[in-house]
Amino acid sequence: MDANQQRFWMMADPLRHWEPLLDKDGHSNVHRDSSRRTVRLASAPGDFHWDEPADAAGQAEAELLVQQTPGTFDAFGTWAYLDAQQGAIMAAGADAEPLGLLSFDPGNPLSLPSDLVLGNDDVLYVADGGGKVLLKDLRNRWAPATVSVEDFQAWRLAPAPTGGVFAIPRPTSFSPASPARVRLARVSGLPLHRDVLRERAPTVFRPQEEDTDPPRMSLVLDAPPLPGEVLVGLATSPEGRLALLSWVYDAASAGASGNDARIRFFTGNGLTTPITLLRARRPISFAWLSADRLVVLLRTSTPSIIAVAYALEDVPSAAPLGDYYPLTSYAAGPLLHGLTAPPHYPTQDGAPAPLHPISLPSFATTGSMRNQTGAGTPLIDGGSARAIWHRLYLEACIPPRCGIRVFLAATSTPQRPLDDEPSAWHEHVFGDVAPASTALHVPRGVWLPTPSELPFHSGLMTEAPEPERRGLFTVLVQRAGLRVRTLQGRYLWVRVQLVGDGRSTPELFALRAHGPRFSYAENYLPELYREQLFGPDADAKGTSTPADFLERFLGLAEGILTPLEDRIASASLLTDPRTVPEESLEWLAAWLGVSFDPALSREQRRQMLEAAPAIRPWRGTLRGLSLALDALTGGAVSQGGLVIVEEFRLRRTFSTILGIDLSDDEDPLLPGLHQSGNSFVGDTLFLGDERRKEFLALFGEDLPKTAAEEAAVEEFFNQQAHRVTVLVHQDFDAQEFGLIQRVAEQEAPAHVSLAVKLASQPLMVGVASLVGLDTYLGPTSRPQPMRVGRNALGSKNLIERPPSLDPRLHAGG
Numbered sequence: 091m092d093a094n095q096q097r098f099w100m101m102a103d104p105l106r107h108w109e110p111l112l113d114k115d116g117h118s119n120v121h122r123d124s125s126r127r128t129v130r131l132a133s134a135p136g137d138f139h140w141d142e143p144a145d146a147a148g149q150a151e152a153e154l155l156v157q158q159t160p161g162t163f164d165a166f167g168t169w170a171y172l173d174a175q176q177g178a179i180m181a182a183g184a185d186a187e188p189l190g191l192l193s194f195d196p197g198n199p200l201s202l203p204s205d206l207v208l209g210n211d212d213v214l215y216v217a218d219g220g221g222k223v224l225l226k227d228l229r230n231r232w233a234p235a236t237v238s239v240e241d242f243q244a245w246r247l248a249p250a251p252t253g254g255v256f257a258i259p260r261p262t263s264f265s266p267a268s269p270a271r272v273r274l275a276r277v278s279g280l281p282l283h284r285d286v287l288r289e290r291a292p293t294v295f296r297p298q299e300e301d302t303d304p305p306r307m308s309l310v311l312d313a314p315p316l317p318g319e320v321l322v323g324l325a326t327s328p329e330g331r332l333a334l335l336s337w338v339y340d341a342a343s344a345g346a347s348g349n350d351a352r353i354r355f356f357t358g359n360g361l362t363t364p365i366t367l368l369r370a371r372r373p374i375s376f377a378w379l380s381a382d383r384l385v386v387l388l389r390t391s392t393p394s395i396i397a398v399a400y401a402l403e404d405v406p407s408a409a410p411l412g413d414y415y416p417l418t419s420y421a422a423g424p425l426l427h428g429l430t431a432p433p434h435y436p437t438q439d440g441a442p443a444p445l446h447p448i449s450l451p452s453f454a455t456t457g458s459m460r461n462q463t464g465a466g467t468p469l470i471d472g473g474s475a476r477a478i479w480h481r482l483y484l485e486a487c488i489p490p491r492c493g494i495r496v497f498l499a500a501t502s503t504p505q506r507p508l509d510d511e512p513s514a515w516h517e518h519v520f521g522d523v524a525p526a527s528t529a530l531h532v533p534r535g536v537w538l539p540t541p542s543e544l545p546f547h548s549g550l551m552t553e554a555p556e557p558e559r560r561g562l563f564t565v566l567v568q569r570a571g572l573r574v575r576t577l578q579g580r581y582l583w584v585r586v587q588l589v590g591d592g593r594s595t596p597e598l599f600a601l602r603a604h605g606p607r608f609s610y611a612e613n614y615l616p617e618l619y620r621e622q623l624f625g626p627d628a629d630a631k632g633t634s635t636p637a638d639f640l641e642r643f644l645g646l647a648e649g650i651l652t653p654l655e656d657r658i659a660s661a662s663l664l665t666d667p668r669t670v671p672e673e674s675l676e677w678l679a680a681w682l683g684v685s686f687d688p689a690l691s692r693e694q695r696r697q698m699l700e701a702a703p704a705i706r707p708w709r710g711t712l713r714g715l716s717l718a719l720d721a722l723t724g725g726a727v728s729q730g731g732l733v734i735v736e737e738f739r740l741r742r743t744f745s746t747i748l749g750i751d752l753s754d755d756e757d758p759l760l761p762g763l764h765q766s767g768n769s770f771v772g773d774t775l776f777l778g779d780e781r782r783k784e785f786l787a788l789f790g791e792d793l794p795k796t797a798a799e800e801a802a803v804e805e806f807f808n809q810q811a812h813r814v815t816v817l818v819h820q821d822f823d824a825q826e827f828g829l830i831q832r833v834a835e836q837e838a839p840a841h842v843s844l845a846v847k848l849a850s851q852p853l854m855v856g857v858a859s860l861v862g863l864d865t866y867l868g869p870t871s872r873p874q875p876m877r878v879g880r881n882a883l884g885s886k887n888l889i890e891r892p893p894s895l896d897p898r899l900h901a902g903g
Contacts, residue, residue: 093655094608094648096480099470101461101584102550102600104129108586109462110405111509116347117368117409119457120588121401124382127550131588131595132401133411134454140390142371152372152389153264155424156322160375162208162427163434163442168896169426170214171436172203179206179216182440184896191895192216192226192234204245204260207427211253212893215277217244223257223277225305228893232281237307242275244307246323249429251330254278256356257307258334261320265339269315274324274334274356279305313360318343319352327378328431332356333402335376335386336364353384353402366407367400375424377433377445385415385433385445387425395420397435397445412452415445453595461584463506470582470603475502477606479577481649483543484520484535484563484601485550489594493521495587496601498567500579507583515585516569516577521596523589529571535563543602543653545660546669550599566645567603574621574628574638576607610644611637667699675699682706689829690722697721710839712736712814718837719816719830730819732830733849737813814838816846 091097101107108129110118121132142148161171168183170191177196180188191214195201201219208228209215216224221243222236238244245260257275282301318340326332334356338349346352349371352364367373373386374395385399397415400408421436425445428434434442463469472479479500486494497515499507507514517527518535525532537558541549555561568575582603588596611619621628621637634642663669670678675695679686682702686695701721708714716734720727727734816834818827831846838844892899 092604092652093659094652096604096606096608096652098483098602098604099582100600100602102127106467107462108459110403111458111460111585112405115368115407115409117407118403118405118459119409119454120459122403126552126597128597128599129459129586129588130597131453131455131457131590132409133399133413134452135398135410135412136452136592138412138414138452140369140388140396142388143391143393144371148389148391149264149372151393152374155374155389155422156264156372157204158374158424159202159204159206160424160427161436161442162206162214162895164208164428164893164895165430166892166894166896166899168894168899169434169442170206170208170895171426172206174199174202177202179203181896181898184894184898189896189898191897192224194218205247205427207247207249207255208429208895209249209253209255210251210429211280213253213280214895215247215249215255217247217257221245221260223247223255223307225277225280227280228895228897230897231283233284235281235305237277237305239275239307239309242273242307242309244275247427248324248326248332249427250276250278251326253280256310256324256326256332258321258324261322264320264322264337266320269317269319271315272311272313272321272361273309274311275307276310277305277307279303281305310358311356311360316344318346323373323376325377325384327381327384328429329381331378331381333376333378333384334361335373337372350407351386353408363406365402365405368407368409370398370400370410377425377428379431379433379445383411385425387435395422399447413447414450414452415447417445418443451593453590453592455592456587456589458585458587460506460509460586469504470584471504472580472582472606474606475580476578477580478609479567479579479582479603479605480607481567481604481645482518482535482565482601483604485542485561485599486520486563487551487553487560487597487599488521488563489559489590489596491522491591492594492596493519493523493589494596494598495519495523495526495589496565497585497587498577498603499583499585500577501581501583502579504581509585516567518565518567520563520565521589525570526587527570532570533565533568535565538562538564540653543656545653545656546663546671564649566642566649567605568642571631572628573630573632573635574623575634576621576638576641608648609641610648611641667696670696687829687832689825689832694722697724705837709837715814715834715837718833722830722833723822733817733819735815735817737815738811812841813843814845816844817849818846819849 104122104127105124108122110120110122112118119132119134120129122129143151159172161169163169168181170179170181173180175196177194178190179192181191182188194203203216203218205217207215212228214226214228216226218224222238223244224234224236226234243259244257246258247255249255254277257277259273262270280303316336319336319338321334321336323335324332332355334354336352336354338344338346338352341347341349346366351367351370351373353367354361354364367386370386370388373388376384376386378384379399382403383399383401385397388396388398390396395417397417399411399413399415401411402408417435419437419439421438423436426434426436426442432444432446434444437443461470479498482496484494488494496518498518499514499516501507512527517525517529518533519525520535538561539555540562541547541551541555542562543564549562551561553560567577569577582605584601584603586598586601588598590596619637619640621635621641623635664674665678667678672692676686679699684699684702686698690698698721701717705714705717705721708717712734716727719732723732726732816830818830822830827848834844834846
């Protein structure tokens with residue numbers, strides 16, 4: 091609430107707060123960008139048009155193109171493809187001439203592979219002509235293997251996120267009389283390494299099942315047919331989202347308005363409802379561009395092949411985007427399979443080329459949306475039917491020749507007015523656009539120099555404000571053209587129209603509605619100045635009443651005074667480490683006598699400053715050191731990533747030597763949780779060589795000691811006293827490790843000798859061996875490339891053959 095006890099309702103989550111409105115063609119012109127948390131106009135092709143051939147010859151040509159065998163490429167710049175004339179899968183990229191990987195019968199076209207995919211497990215998967223899937227290890231650790239499932243002819247493949255591939259069967263026809271069941275298979279598992287299978291002596295133990303995860307193919311979906319459709323492809327996004335592409339050959343059976351292709355997603359149990367790709371009847375290939383965008387190849391009537399992109403949102407149809415993807419020196423083949431973006435296409439030069447858009451933006455000119463209601467999205471409820479809605483704030487970017495129209499309606503019941511009911515909706519305009527309604531004096535929003543109306547808030551925009559174009563905008567809520575222009579009602583409804591010029595688009599970061607209104611006239615002036623017109627007379631068109639004009643005139647002063655009062659009331663935020671402005675961190679730290687290391691990040695400075703009152707009373711102690719390092723590393727000490735060890739605790743013989751009781755149940759470094767930490771002669775203590783005077787002199791105070799023995803005892807004690815070691819278990823880079831060292835030296839007691847050591851393993855027996863107390867279990871890291879002089883061969887770093895499609899990339903082939 092602000093200083094006048096006014097609340098606000100914010101709409102800033104594009105997926106949860108905004109519902110796109112569909113145009114007459116059934117698709118939305120609004121793009122909800124979840125990565126930027128903004129809403130803007132969708133990309134659109136504008137004046138660029140194309141036609142796909144709809145005759146029988148065009149259909150036959152599309153069927154031939156969709157049956158071409160795609161290639162695959164890897165992260166090393168090499169690729170593999172099918173050479174049908176030689177009947178072999180060839181690898182290229184590491185040398186001038188291609189190299190054969192796998193051979194097939196060139197005289198039998200039915201035996202040639204229909205697809206090949208590089209999996210996430212560095213295995214090349216090939217759908218051979220016999221319906222089986224062949225596995226070839228790119229590191230040559232095991233011999234090629236094949237898998238199959240009964241009555242399933244693998245045709246198209248797509249990599250699975252955790253290794254293996256998905257597969258769909260070859261269709262019997264692209265316009266079958268009776269559609270086939272929807273079947274999806276999964277290939278998983280790997281053969282054993284050659285070294286595991288070698289012969290061993292009879293006395294060597296061998297498990298009954300050598301390979302607990304053998305290669306296999308299994309059905310993961312066997313669903314009823316899709317009437318009027320046939321599956322022609324599948325692809326996996328970098329995030330692991332599996333999409334299936336289908337052609338519509340019978341729109342009536344499919345329940346579609348046209349023959350445009352459809353996309354569905356595999357959920358693990360079934361398929362989602364379809365998304366129609368508008369203006370794409372017979373895509374011959376498709377691939378993912380990003381988490382929510384894909385590209386398809388279409389054959390036009392020219393004839394030529396073009397690449398068209400689509401944004402896949404939770405809508406029944408997707409319109410083509412305006413991004414232009416040129417196919418330079420295109421070799422008329424399907425897109426190659428790859429594990430990383432962008433997709434690649436075959437070229438006449440041989441080497442696949444990445445698919446990139448030309449930087450020529452093209453957007454829809456208008457797009458509308460409204461505030462979403464339903465589960466998880468509460469209504470904008472003012473709490474009373476007499477609530478008067480006060481002011482709108484927009485955080486937005488509005489380029490020249492663009493604008494935003496906001497239509498508001500208020501009701502006493504939770505029922506949204508119809509969109510085509512003009513008397514219920516009241517327009518407010520931002521930017522360079524003209525009002526859409528014919529009402530007089532439509533309110534126009536103004537730009538504010540502050541990033542947010544909320545006190546000391548930096549706003550939700552990532553870009554710097556720009557006068558009249560980017561930043562915070564506001565407008566007083568009004569009903570333009572009516573005698574009384576206050577908008578009254580318990581529930582507020584919002585409809586937004588974005589307007590662009592085709593090359594630019596407004597971008598909305600957040601919309602906030604404030605209310606119910608705190609009226610200066612009703613709270614500070616006599617009743618003489620209050621509104622006297624109500625009911626139908628107040629809703630009539632005409633010049634505003636004097637009281638209504640005064641109400642809006644006082645709103646000018648209120649719009650300036652309320653933010654000032656809010657800043658005064660929220661001045662405590664300036665002394666809170668979590669909210670103090672960045673430029674004031676040093677000033678606030680000076681209050682507590684805290685100085686920051688130059689290498690500390692902004693968040694680390696806030697954490698250290700917030701923990702300073704707790705650290706200060708314990709500074710110079712072990713607890714103070716622990717608190718400081720915990721604040722610096724975001725809780726690494728509490729989680730076991732950093733372990734602070736007093737070195738005298740590392741010698742178990744101390745209990746007998748000194749008579750100290752080490753059976754402390756609360757010390758995680760001692761075994762008191764299970765047994766006494768004290769040592770016993772013949773059990774955990776053994777008498778050593780008599781020449782080791784420092785040990786012999788420790789047994790019994792009544793034993794006679796020479797001066798040399800006394801000195802040896804004293805030296806032994808001094809070597810272990812006043813020493814602390816900080817064991818760093820977590821992965822910190824060199825700069826962070828140095829920062830830990832400096833902060834530890836600054837916070838440790840002056841008489842203590844401090845050492846910061848990098849622990850090579852998370853679990854250290856005898857030092858940090860109690861999970862959850864002094865150590866932690868982290869994820870297993872994959873082996874990294876060996877670096878001479880920096881890594882340890884055989885532990886975390888290995889010398890391996892790179893998983894390249896072309897084996898010549900590895901020296902010696």
